[in-house]
Amino acid sequence: MSLNVLAIESSAHTLGMSVARQSGGKIEILSNCSAKYPSLKEGYIPRKLAEFHAKNTRALLEETVSKAGIKFSDLDFVAYTRGPGMGHCLSVGADIARALGSALSVPAIGVNHALAHAEIVRYLSGAKDPIVVYVSGGNTQILCLEAGRYHVLGETLDMGIGNFLDMLGRSLSLSPPDAVGVLKLAAQPDCKYVPMPYVVKGMSVSYSGMLTYAQKMARAGAARKQDICYSAQETAFAALCEATERALLLKQKKEIVLCGGNGRNRRLSQMLGLVASENGARLCLAADEYLGDNAAMIALTALLMAGKDAPKKDADLGVVQDLRMDSEPVYWIRKK
């Protein structure tokens, strides 16, 4: 007995679709396709993202199903991202799920995007009871499993680490004008460190002060762009690592799961690797395609939620922009 799901991810700049199969308790990702809105100087305008998603729906859907090597009639249910994300974008995914569900007469269910980021890395890396470091554009959280939920131990007090780096890249007019541009400059061989505000409060971090400081520094011409990028990145990651180390020791865990789009940053994973090895823990990673926004994580989480049988029809196929990870019971994980 096997279950096939088609999932749609559309919370932000990426429209993703994926087919995954659960059989005999094992989950296999059959296809994971996506179309990403380009990074522009003006940033992301939700309405334009939604138009992009809607325009790419048809082609991506056919590509996803054919790559998976199945027919539409093989699908047992459909999953989509309920939230968190931008309302315009989320609505497109929910619409696709509703339409597919009724066209194929199969149930559709909503999945928490943040939870899916954590679950795919946890599942693929085989982590049992980790500290989760979730780093993406809008989110920066340090979590652990407690009482059947992901409990937030610490998080950013203002902006997500990805937004911080993106905005820095934009205000320095880098190419591309985002975190990737910052990373590229920070990797130059002759970068010099200039002191930046370093904020860790308990297990939480804060980045808005550093952004203002870096912007002022750039305007005043007090340092070269590459020095600002290098220093900002090192400082931001060091603060996150320190908060993670505290969480690891406080909760006495032996695994760190790194998830979210900024998990693809090699410097960050290197630093967290050192935090792990210094404390006798293991850093759990997954391939890049499962770190940034992707639909495979939605498909996998939907299968975990469903268990053995296709889920019942979801009564509420809406979207929730401000859905939190800690509001979601993770009943499929049994600790110890």
Added chain:
Amino acid sequence: MSAKVLSKGAEAYLLEATFLSRPVVIKERRPKLYRIIQIDSALRRERTLSEARLLSAAKQAGVLCPLVQFVDCQRMRIFEEKLDGKLLSSASPAVRSKNAKVAGVLLGRLHSAGIYHGDYTTANLMLCKKGLYVIDFGLSERSLRFEDYATDLLLYKKAVTEKEFAAFLSGYKKVNPNVQAVVRQLCDIESRGRYVSRSQ
């Protein structure tokens, strides 16, 4: 001087040794390999010096805390009086709630003296014969901002039950006349958290 490692925290190693024929605890901030040396050495130096200064300032404010005996700025070590007690975090729930009010009084005194602790949880409160001690001033700073005081309260709030926090606040209120402003700031910080319901 021989020293025995007592424990390894996120911030520093705690070692046990004898200094001038007295038992001491040495808090040593060893380098963190994950961060670049410029960030690492500045942070370790800053924190070691400020911790030593704030420990004595806290004592003057009437808060029980370990006595500083020596500061080693080469290896970033603080030699402190060795306390004999039990951490509040490992005490029974009954003992914890009995001491919640005192914990509030101590924090209130620190804030009244312009010191915020930075890591005020039950893991940094030690129950000794003479009373409840505040330990680990590693993240403390001098501050007159309600925002910083409220951050202390928030961390404690997250670490204890609702009832314990109420008792804690009643103690805090007794010694800190600014309690209303601090609690208002606390609500403000909570509402800033990402994706928190903002119905107020």
